[in-house]
Amino acid sequence: xxxxxxxxTEISVVEKEDVTLDCVYETRDTTYYLFWYKQPPSxxxxxxxxxxxxxxxxxxxxxxxxxxxxxxxxxxxxxxASQVVDSAVYFCALSEAPDDKIIxxxxxxxxxxx
Amino acid sequence: DGxxxxxxxxxxRKEGQxxxxxxxxxxxxxxxxxxxxxPGQGLRLIYYSQIVNDFQKGDIAEGYSVSREKKExxxxxxxxxxxxxxxFYLCATNEQFFGxxxxxxxx
Numbered sequence: 001x002x003x004x005x006x007x008x009t010e011i012s013v014v015e016k017e018d019v020t021l022d023c024v025y026e027t028r029d030t031t032y033y034l035f036w037y038k039q040p041p042s043x044x045x046x047x048x049x050x051x052x053x054x055x056x057x058x059x060x061x062x063x064x065x066x067x068x069x070x071x072x073x074x075x076x077x078x079x080x081a082s083q084v085v086d087s088a089v090y091f092c093a094l095s096e097a098p099d100d101k102i103i104x105x106x107x108x109x110x111x112x113x114x
Numbered sequence: 115d116g117x118x119x120x121x122x123x124x125x126x127r128k129e130g131q132x133x134x135x136x137x138x139x140x141x142x143x144x145x146x147x148x149x150x151x152x153p154g155q156g157l158r159l160i161y162y163s164q165i166v167n168d169f170q171k172g173d174i175a176e177g178y179s180v181s182r183e184k185k186e187x188x189x190x191x192x193x194x195x196x197x198x199x200x201x202f203y204l205c206a207t208n209e210q211f212f213g214x215x216x217x218x219x220x221x
Binding site for chain 2: 042045101
């Protein structure tokens with residue numbers, strides 16, 4: 001069965017600190033896709049990244065970076081030099097095929113304190 | 115601009131009434147999805163459609179119905195059989211494109 005676990009319910013850090021959001025997933029498939037989303041207070045879901053199971057290279061996009069480790073079934077997300085605008089709920093998610101249903105974790109609420 | 119529109123943003127209904135949430139897209143995507151989000155929870159899949167005139171139940175379809183008569187439109191009806199309909203509803207066309215959501219409150 002597919003499952004995504006985000007053990008951190010809520011995190012608070014002071015602005016400019018680095019913060020890592022954890023994500024652990026379960027799937028029996030060898031081919032799958034992992035995602036991260038940001039949900040600001042307005043409610044819309046903002047797509048951040050998609051990673052397929054065959055690509056274990058870490059990804060960096062500006063202050064955001066992602067660490068994918070198949071050995072530990074983890075896909076962690078790090079924000080470097082956090083800013084108040086990073087305050088949001090972040091979701092990790094999994095699907096087993098393109099255009100297939102997506103299984104979401106319960107999210108981590110991130111507070112960046114000025 | 116291409117995108118997904120959901121209307122209205124906020125919706126209030128009395129208990130026992132059916133209500134239909136609108137989802138329209140101009141992205142020319144074949145697939146469309148409806149998700150429900152409760153406070154402190156992730157999104158859960160209600161229904162999805164990968165082609166016109168066809169749709170499948172997701173994980174929490176009970177108390178909901180959908181239709182897919184046009185590629186652009188995928189309305190969701192919350193029926194009186196849905197025991198706890200108050201939630202935030204999001205429509206999507208794939209993993210990257212989500213609508214702004216409709217917050218439904220049943221009084």
